[in-house]
Each structure stands twice: as C-alpha cells, then as structure tokens.
Amino acid sequence: MNMLTEASIEQKLSPMKNEPRIKMRGDKVTVHYGEKQALFGVDLQIPEHQVTALIGPSGCGKSTFLRCLNRMNDTIDGCRVGGKVTLDQEDVYDPKIDVVELRARVGMVFQKPNPFPKSIYENIAYGPRIHGLTKSKAEMDEVVEKSLRKAAIWDEVKDRLSESGTGLSGGQQQRLCIARAIAVSPEVILMDEPCSALDPIATAKVEELIDELRQNYTIVIVTHSMQQAARVSQRTAMFHIGYLVEEGPTDKMFTNPDDKRTQDYITGRFG
Amino acid sequence: MVSYAFALILLLTLVAYFAARRQASVVGRSVGASMHSRPTYHGFNAAIWACAPPLIIVLVWVLFQDAVINRMILGLFDADRIAAMSSAERSLLISEIRQLAAGRQFGTPGEDLLAAAQTLNGWTWLAHVSMVVIVGVIGALGLVLGVRAIAPRYRARHSVELSLNIFMVFCSFVAVFTTIGIIASLVFESIQFFMRVPASEFFFGTRWEPQIPIRADQVAGSGAFGAIPVFVGTFVIATIAMVFAVPIGLMSAVYLTEYADVRVRSVVKPLLEILAGVPTVVYGFFAVLIVAPLIRDFGTGLGLSVAPRSALAAGGVMAIMLIPFISSLSDDALAAVPRALREGSYAMGATKGETIRKVLLPAALPGIMGGILLALSRAIGETMIVVMAAGLIASMNINPLDSVTTVTVQIVTLLIGDTAFDNPKTLSAFALGLMLFIITLFLNVIALSIVRKYREKY
Incomplete structure (x- = not known):
C-alpha cells in the first residue's frame, strides 16, 4: 500500500473515477468512562488519503472517538470500548492485535505539542529506534531528515538537531511532533486539535502541511475551528453529546447539511 | 527577668495591634472609602513597630551582657595581676566567681572573690532591670509611632509586606549561619588536631589506633x-x-x-x-x-x-x-x-x-x-x-x-x-x-x- 505511484494516487483521490478505499471504519462504537457513557454507537468510515474532520461542541465525544482509532483510550483507567473499529478490515480491538504495532500504523499528534525533553534528532529517532526500523546511523540520519522535511521543518532545525526539542517555538514543536509521528511511517495520522495551542501563522503552516501529508497518509483531525475543517478536510463528521449527527463531504456539510444541528453549529448558533 | 521583657513586648504588641486597628477604622469612617490599607494591616503594621525593635534589642543584649559583665568584673581586680594571667586562667577565675554568685561554694574562697561575686549579682540585676525598662520604652515608642502613622494614604499593606520579606530573609540566614558555625567549630578543632598529628599521617596513614599513652613508659601506647x-x-x-x-x-x-x-x-x-x-x-x-x-x-x-x-x-x-x-x-x-x-x-x-x-x-x-x-x-x-x-x-x-x-x-x-x-x-x-x-x-x-x-x- 505504501508503494503507490503518482498515477494511482491521482486515481485514488478522484472520486469521479472510483470511490476511495475505506481505510478505517468505526462500527457502533460505544465508550464508557467508568459509569458515564461518552459515545453512543458511532458508525463512521475514514476514507484513505483524505482528511476527515471531526467537529462538534466541547464534550461531544470527537476526541474520544479519535482515541478509539489507535486504542489510546486503553491508557485511561476505567475506559471501556464497545462496538468494532477496523483498520484495513482488521478489528483493532481483537486480542490478537498487538497494540504497539497498531499505534505504529496509526500515529497521533496531540492538542498541546509534547516533544520529548530530548534533542530534536532524538525526538524523531525515538520511534524508528524502538521499532528497530533502521540498521545503521546513516540510515537513521536519513529517516530523521526525511521526516523533518515532510513535516516542513527541516530548514528551520537542520543546524541545531542536537538542541532540545522543547526549546522550539510552539508551532515548530507541533511540526516536530508531526515529524515524529511520520518517522515510523504510519498509515493513518490522528490529530487532536493540533492547532489549538498555536498562533495563526503557525496554524497556517500546519494546515498547509496537513494538506500535503494527505498524499501519503490518511488523516483524521479533531478541530474546533470551522474554517479549519472547511480548509483542510475532504470529509466532515459532526458529533453532538456522544452521537454522530451526520457526516459527508465537507463541501456539502458546510453548504447544505441535512441536520439542523449541524447547520446551527456551523453557523455559530450553538456550541 | 528576660521573661518579663518578653511578656512586656507581647503586651505592647497586642495593644498596638488593637489600638491601631481601631484607630484605622475610625479614620477610615471619617474619610469614607479612600483608605489605602484595611484596618487589619494598620494593626499589623503598628504591632510590628511595637515588637520588632525591642526584640532585636533583647537578642543583642542577651548575647553581649555576660561578656560585658565579665570584663567589668576583671576590672575589679588588680590590673597587673590580670595582665599576668593566661586566657584560660582568666576564664577559670570568672567561672569561679560566677559559681559563687550562683551560691555554689566549694571550700573557702578568698574575700576578694566573695566581694566580686556580690558585685556581679548587683550588676546582673541592674542589667536585667535596665533591659526591661529600655525594652518597654522602645516598644511604647514604636507603638505610638505606629498608631500615629495611620493616615488614609499611609501604605500599611506594603509596609507589612516589607517587614515579612525582611523576616523571611532572616529565617533563611539562620540556616546559613548555623551551617557556617558548624563548619567553623569543626575547622578550629581540626586545626588543633593537625598541630599535634601531621596531616600526612592522617590522610595517608593506613593504621588507625587512636590511643594515647597515659604514662610515658607505657607499652604500645603510641597512637x-x-x-x-x-x-x-x-x-x-x-x-x-x-x-x-x-x-x-x-x-x-x-x-x-x-x-x-x-x-x-x-x-x-x-x-x-x-x-x-x-x-x-x-x-x-x-x-x-x-x-x-x-x-x-x-x-x-x-x-x-x-x-x-x-x-x-x-x-x-x-x-x-x-x-x-x-x-x-x-x-x-x-x-x-x-x-x-x-x-x-x-x-x-x-x-x-x-x-x-x-x-x-x-x-x-x-x-x-x-x-x-x-x-x-x-x-x-x-x-x-x-x-x-x-x-x-x-x-x-x-x-x-x-x-x-x-x-x-x-x-x-x-x-x-x-x-x-x-x-x-x-x-x-x-x-x-x-x-x-x-x-x-x-x-x-x-x-x-x-x-x-x-x-x-x-
């Protein structure tokens, strides 16, 4: 799947020729945090090589759904997930699935940039190293450079790879985190409000980056910014108090939504 | 006597606090809402004025009183005789007189020593009384100044803050000075040691047998x-x-x-x-x-x-x-x-x-x-x-x-x-x-x- 030619990418991207393949699928996903139910039977398909935006007011379950996709909810005490989540038709909650491998295939970028308190180089090398993806120092150097280039931050940090990642600006840190996620060659990248801690200029850079990354990765992004959802995504899913309200192509969602609540939310009448 | 001084300071402090608080609320009511600090702050401020200076005086006094009196006692004796004594002998003399003054008499002390002990008692009493009086006067002065300082624009809040800062600096320096004191005591005694035993033996010697001969001819006595x-x-x-x-x-x-x-x-x-x-x-x-x-x-x-x-x-x-x-x-x-x-x-x-x-x-x-x-x-x-x-x-x-x-x-x-x-x-x-x-x-x-x-x- 990683060996797509330019032509086949074009083909995949063009909905006219054929519908894009479904990369991930949520099937009646429910989540409980202790006694409290946070998601009520969400059915959602994530098409390959597209950006899917999850929108909705705070506490609506969009981040919770996102964290089901790479089983990050496992790290929260008292969290139970029901229903089915698949990655390439494989059930990710199947006991046979190794969660460590799953997370290498489904990477994640968080709301607040969280670079490790290590050097920029070590931040990127962390993933490849724990998964044993490289055999030599030269190969690792290459992976680091490639990841940083893909995350559009190489030119800014190439002369100070040995400096601490926490010394970068907020926007640079977030792109470093994206580079870190890319370094293990994931298939899907989950982004949980990746721009909410960034200024408008850094946000623009990250959005640009998301658009480029779509060529190679499938992206799911949670956002509170309607404009951002409209700018970067091809499909949008609207959540409200634990339910999926509706989902569809972004153009349609923003111009002619089926559900009144979506319209109200998008136009700013509630949320 | 020192406890009287402390009781007096406590009393003055409490009086200052309540008087100033009261005064401040009276002033506050007469000028409306434009007081800079709340009455409590004025109270604290006056209390600090009334207690900090006398407390410092008591501390210094207690530290130096004995040294001063000792010197005065030595002055009672013949100057030539004192000058001829070593410092150890002088401190022996002083402690003998102090023992006598405290009523612990061993053997038959000389007339001059008994007289000195009596004088010592008199001076000590005088010193304590004058300390209490001075503390009372200074404390009362602080109280009055503190209460009189109350005015609508008087910044009692900042003044209290400053006093607290100074107090905190003092507290942290207590630890520092204690450390220095501990090091100093170790260093002085160690110097004494190294004057008796060569440093090379202490640092490089591989035998540790710290005994000291009681008699010169003792077998295996050298440490x-x-x-x-x-x-x-x-x-x-x-x-x-x-x-x-x-x-x-x-x-x-x-x-x-x-x-x-x-x-x-x-x-x-x-x-x-x-x-x-x-x-x-x-x-x-x-x-x-x-x-x-x-x-x-x-x-x-x-x-x-x-x-x-x-x-x-x-x-x-x-x-x-x-x-x-x-x-x-x-x-x-x-x-x-x-x-x-x-x-x-x-x-x-x-x-x-x-x-x-x-x-x-x-x-x-x-x-x-x-x-x-x-x-x-x-x-x-x-x-x-x-x-x-x-x-x-x-x-x-x-x-x-x-x-x-x-x-x-x-x-x-x-x-x-x-x-x-x-x-x-x-x-x-x-x-x-x-x-x-x-x-x-x-x-x-x-x-x-x-x-x-x-x-x-x-």
Missing part, C-alpha cells in the same frame, strides 16, 4: 591516626547499602507510579514510608540479632568465613532504611512527569517499559538523583546501625563479610567517656567529622553537576 582504613570502612558500608537500596527503591517507585493500581498503591506507599520512621536503633538490633546471624549461617553453609558483625549485615540493613528515601522521592519525580509525554510515547507505539526507560526516567532524573543523594548522605553519615552491627576495629579491607568500622562509629567511640580537648585522641574526632563533611559536600556538588548536564527539562 596511630591514619584515617584511610576508617574511610574505607565507610565506603564499603555505604556502597553495600546503595547497591541494594538504589535498585529496590527505584524499581518500587516505578512499580507504584506506573503499574500498581490505585488500591495497591494506597496501601504499599504508606507502608514503604513507615520504614523511614523506624528508629535507627531498632534497625541496629535487627541487624545484630537477626540479619548478621542469618548471613553468618548462610555463609558458613557455603563454606565462607563470616565475621559475627559483618559489613554486609550493617550495609544490608542500612539499605532497608534508605529504600523509602529513594522510592518516595523518585515516586514524586515520576508522578510529576506530564501525562502528555507518556501519551506521546505510547502513541509512537512504545511499550510501557520503553516509555519508562527512555522518556520517564530521563525526565525524572533530577528528582531521582535528589533521592539517591539524600540516601547516600544518610548512608555515609549513618551512625547507630553501624555502631551496633559493623564493629569497631579499623582494618584495611573491603571484604563485605568481614567486620569494618566507619568514620561515624569512630567519632562516637572517641567522644564517649572522658574527653580531654588537649589530646589528639579527642581532637581526631573533629578532623574525621570535617573530612566526612567535605566528602559529602563534594559528592553533592558532583551529583548536582551531573544532573544539570543530563537532565531532560520538560
């Missing part, structure tokens, strides 16, 4: 003050203790923060911390009565010869004492690492172990090192366990199954019983203490610089 064997003993025991305590403490901290569920943690953590509260004497007899025989039986079973008091027993038991220091501080350091870093690592597909090794431990390193350092200082300075469990004979060996002695044990034995501050046996305790102090200080500096270099700042 040897080579500190190396004693420090080797300390080193051996501290190493044994750290070898056991660091891994156990660190691993239990990792388990408690990362793996244990809340219920296990809420039981195990307090239990671990109880270990820190066990008196070291109890550890000591635990070591002597249980651990040492156990090690001995076990060693004999393996065909090894184990001394009845072995370094291993003392070090091992000391390790148990140190575990809570390391685990508790490491636990706090690990728990303080932001959740975002853990999630970042998990999201990369790292396992729990990888996350702990590569992200959490480096990020928590300063706190962990702090715990280890604290434990190491305790290990080097620990006395009771080793006194009971390690032995007294200074031998140059690093066999953990043999009996060794440590610096602290030697200091204890040197200072127990009759002490004479003019012979090297007693004075050597201070030299050992100073060395120990310098070594722990040095260790701290090294460890802190290591932490600064390798810490990963989140």
